[in-house]
Amino acid sequence: MAKPPKSELPSHLPLGEKSEGRFYRKHILSVKQFTRSDVEYIFTIAEEMRTMVERVGTFDLLKGKVLANLFYEPSTRTASSFTAAMERLGGSVIPINEVRYSSVSKGESLPDTVRTLECYSDVIVLRHNETGAAATAAKYLRKPLINAGDGAGEHPTQALLDLFTIKEEIGTIDGLTITMLGDLKYGRTVHSLSRLLQMFNVKVRYVSPELLRVPEHLREELLAGNLPFSEHANLDEVLAESDVLYVTRVQKERFTDMAEYESVKDAYVITPETLTKAKEQMVLMHPLPRVGEISMDVDADPRAAYFRQMEYGMYVRMALLAMVLGKA
Ligand code: ASP
Numbered sequence: 001m002a003k004p005p006k007s008e009l010p011s012h013l014p015l016g017e018k019s020e021g022r023f024y025r026k027h028i029l030s031v032k033q034f035t036r037s038d039v040e041y042i043f044t045i046a047e048e049m050r051t052m053v054e055r056v057g058t059f060d061l062l063k064g065k066v067l068a069n070l071f072y073e074p075s076t077r078t079a080s081s082f083t084a085a086m087e088r089l090g091g092s093v094i095p096i097n098e099v100r101y102s103s104v105s106k107g108e109s110l111p112d113t114v115r116t117l118e119c120y121s122d123v124i125v126l127r128h129n130e131t132g133a134a135a136t137a138a139k140y141l142r143k144p145l146i147n148a149g150d151g152a153g154e155h156p157t158q159a160l161l162d163l164f165t166i167k168e169e170i171g172t173i174d175g176l177t178i179t180m181l182g183d184l185k186y187g188r189t190v191h192s193l194s195r196l197l198q199m200f201n202v203k204v205r206y207v208s209p210e211l212l213r214v215p216e217h218l219r220e221e222l223l224a225g226n227l228p229f230s231e232h233a234n235l236d237e238v239l240a241e242s243d244v245l246y247v248t249r250v251q252k253e254r255f256t257d258m259a260e261y262e263s264v265k266d267a268y269v270i271t272p273e274t275l276t277k278a279k280e281q282m283v284l285m286h287p288l289p290r291v292g293e294i295s296m297d298v299d300a301d302p303r304a305a306y307f308r309q310m311e312y313g314m315y316v317r318m319a320l321l322a323m324v325l326g327k328a
Contacts, residue, residue, distance in 0.1 A: 023323035027138040028146045031156045031192045036199040043164055045319035045328045046312070053088055053315070061327050062091035068117035070096045071127045071148070072104070073253075077288060077310055078148045078158070082125045085317040094121055111140040118143050123324055126150075129253075144324040152186040152254050157320060158287055159192030161313035166244055168312060169283045169305050173197075177241050179205040181268055182248035182293060185212040186255075189287040190248060194222060194229075204229040205238040209264045212250065235268060239277050245270070247286045247293050270294045275301055285309055 022038070034042075052059055067086040071079050075097070083093045094117065096102055104113060110128070114137045117124050124141065126134050127148040134147035134154075149155040167173055178197060184190050184206050194214070197204060204227060206214055213231060214222075222229055232238055239245070247270055255261040269292060270284065278284075286294055286306040298304050322328035 020326040021323060021328060023320075023328075024326035025144055026324055027134075027141075027144050028156055028320060028324065029134050029138060030147070030154045031159050031195045034196070034199075039160065039163065039196065039199065042160060042316065042319050042323070043167060045322065046164055046315040049088075049315040049318040049322075050312075053318075058088045058090060060090035061322055062086065062089035062325055065089075065091040065123070065325055066094060066121040067091060067321065068094045068096065068121035068124045070099070070113065070117060070124060072099050072133075073127050073129050073149065075127055075148070077313065078125075078127060078155075081310065081314045082146075082148065082317050082321075085314050085321055088314070089318055089321060091122075091321075110137050114145070115140055123321060146320060146324065149188055152188055152191075152251070154192045154195075155188040155287075156192050157317055158189045158313070159196050160320070161309065161316040162189065162193050162246065162285060162287065163196050164316050165285060165305060165309045165312045166283065169308070170243065170281070174201040176243040177203045177205065177238075178244040178246065179207060179235075179238050179242040180246045180248065181207045181235060183212045183250045183264075184208045184214045184248070186251035187248040187287075190214070190246075191218055193246070194218060194227070198222065198225040198227045202227075205242065206231045207233070207235050207238060207268070209233065209267045211260060211264050212267075235274070236277065239274070240279070242282055243279065244283045244285060245278065247284070247290070249286075249289060249291050249293060266292065268293060270298055272297050272301065274298075275303060278303070 069079055069082055079097055086093050110133060114124055118141055123144050125146045125148045126137055128150050131151035131153035134145060134150045138145045147154060147156055180190050206229060250265045252261050282303050283305045284303045288306060319328060
């Protein structure tokens with residue numbers, strides 16, 4: 001399809017003109033840096049990105065810009081959706097998905113690797129196995145860095161896309177009861193999403209084995225932020241009242257004791273039978289990959305939103321890229 005004339009483009013996206021804005025050249029490290037109005041603004045831009053992709057597929061908002069996608073840990077969705085986001089905006093990508101084939105395997109430090117990539121690119125997306133790595137790397141950079149997951153710390157872009165999914169699927173966030181299930185200790189997406197939810201008028205139900213409860217430091221933050229939440233071991237206690245069920249994988253790679261992992265890995269499995277006890281309109285989410293926590297027999301249920309969730313992620317990442325590069 002042909003590119004629409006400039007006058008048809010949304011006013012937030014002035015093709016070829018610098019608009020700068022609040023996030024121009026800013027790092028995206030933690031959801032703690034956002035206000036509710038920032039989140040709402042990101043969603044407005046993400047919706048416009050969705051409209052544009054549906055209408056024209058690819059457009060030239062970031063033409064000439066280069067993204068360095070640097071992943072020290074495996075990724076399917078985050079890496080490929082940032083690539084897709086950049087390419088749909090007309091930019092290009094340096095993919096470093098296998099750091100062991102880069103100078104990292106020669107012993108290069110993170111500060112040196114990111115400073116190298118900064119010479120060739122306009123924005124860096126970093127996934128790292130250590131909590132705090134994104135913040136450390138950002139200290140060495142003049143160009144924006146986006147945290148794509150730092151150990152068991154945060155995954156801010158995932159949390160934004162999770163919240164965007166809830167908004168697009170249900171139409172609102174305020175007033176909902178959101179249940180998070182599984183590995184609440186190591187699951188960085190749970191940590192980031194919980195922090196974002198503090199800005200909204202929601203109730204949160206945490207369901208996990210004793211071993212995988214929300215970490216103490218996060219529990220204290222949530223108490224201080226007045227997020228109404230409760231903790232449970234049994235999903236049946238909260239399933240019927242849940243508007244969203246956010247299921248997570250037990251994060252095998254974060255365990256030091258494999259016997260502990262084995263003892264909790266199959267704690268919960270969502271099946272069609274589980275969903276008979278849930279609301280008709282409940283939204284079932286998962287940041288993916290799943291490794292058995294949601295049976296594939298559930299995929300055809302209209303409540304299963306995890307495939308749509310991935311698509312929403314691309315629009316949110318398009319919005320963030322445009323924002324940090326001063327085009328939204
Ligand atoms: N893909 C998500 C993450 O990188 C969830 C997961 O790996 O379980 O945190």
